[in-house]
Amino acid sequence: xxxxxxxxxxxxPDSPAPRGLIDGKGRRxxxxxxxxxxxxxxxxxDALEVAFPTLRALVGEAxxxxxxxxxxxxxxxxxxxxxxxxxxxxxxxxxxxxxxHLPYLPDVARLELALRESYHAADAxxxxxxxxxxxxxxxxxxxxxxxxxxxxxxxxxxxxxSIHRAHAEPVAPPPAPRAEAVLILRxxxxxxxxxxxxxxxxxxxxxxxxxxxxAALDTAGEGFAPGPTLGxxxxxxxxxxxxxxxxx
Numbered sequence: 001x002x003x004x005x006x007x008x009x010x011x012x013p014d015s016p017a018p019r020g021l022i023d024g025k026g027r028r029x030x031x032x033x034x035x036x037x038x039x040x041x042x043x044x045x046d047a048l049e050v051a052f053p054t055l056r057a058l059v060g061e062a063x064x065x066x067x068x069x070x071x072x073x074x075x076x077x078x079x080x081x082x083x084x085x086x087x088x089x090x091x092x093x094x095x096x097x098x099x100x101h102l103p104y105l106p107d108v109a110r111l112e113l114a115l116r117e118s119y120h121a122a123d124a125x126x127x128x129x130x131x132x133x134x135x136x137x138x139x140x141x142x143x144x145x146x147x148x149x150x151x152x153x154x155x156x157x158x159x160x161x162s163i164h165r166a167h168a169e170p171v172a173p174p175p176a177p178r179a180e181a182v183l184i185l186r187x188x189x190x191x192x193x194x195x196x197x198x199x200x201x202x203x204x205x206x207x208x209x210x211x212x213x214x215a216a217l218d219t220a221g222e223g224f225a226p227g228p229t230l231g232x233x234x235x236x237x238x239x240x241x242x243x244x245x246x247x248x
Contacts, residue, residue, distance in 0.1 A: 148240050
């Protein structure tokens with residue numbers, strides 16, 4: 001019996017126990033293997049419930065457990081660290097016919113993944129806000145900002161941030177049918193979710209790509225004032241270094 005056959009059978013409840021699998025007394029270990037297989041599947045489904053609480057709330061516990069079993073069979077874990085399991089969930093949901101009538105679910109999953117990634121991201125010391133304020137205005141356009149590893153940006157055609165808040169905070173207002181951009185910052189131990197305007201999201205996306213402040217402003221369009229967004233980044237400990245460029 002190969003290791004691959006043993007592992008593949010664990011995630012396929014309809015397959016028979018691998019040939020050649022015996023217990024300590026030399027007997028066929030089919031029943032024991034089935035128990036072990038069930039425990040593995042249950043454990044992986046439990047990990048998905050922890051990883052996607054909003055998704056679970058949206059579809060209901062029974063449906064989520066059934067869907068999770070399908071996911072587990074299609075996407076076995078690639079790492080022993082369960083905190084990272086479920087990365088393929090958004091793509092899985094996009095092709096999962098039973099939820100095709102809920103087009104916002106993949107982006108809800110993306111947001112929950114982003115929150116988890118932010119939580120587990122490396123720590124980084126933020127810059128002193130005074131250091132940015134002290135730079136001459138003529139140098140700001142060529143300045144690049146190094147952003148914290150915990151920062152995440154999720155943009156969606158659906159109100160994913162409001163949906164998440166509605167399930168996390170009982171007093172939150174109901175989601176309105178609109179596109180939303182969510183900026184995730186981690187000034188302490190836990191990630192914080194911030195809804196930002198589309199031009200601010202475009203500005204932050206350009207900074208994530210490593211563009212200069214001047215180039216990022218150009219992408220955001222005329223009329224965009226970067227002050228509030230930069231203040232949000234500074235207040236969220238999301239700027240970790242100022243990288244000056246050469247004056248043109």
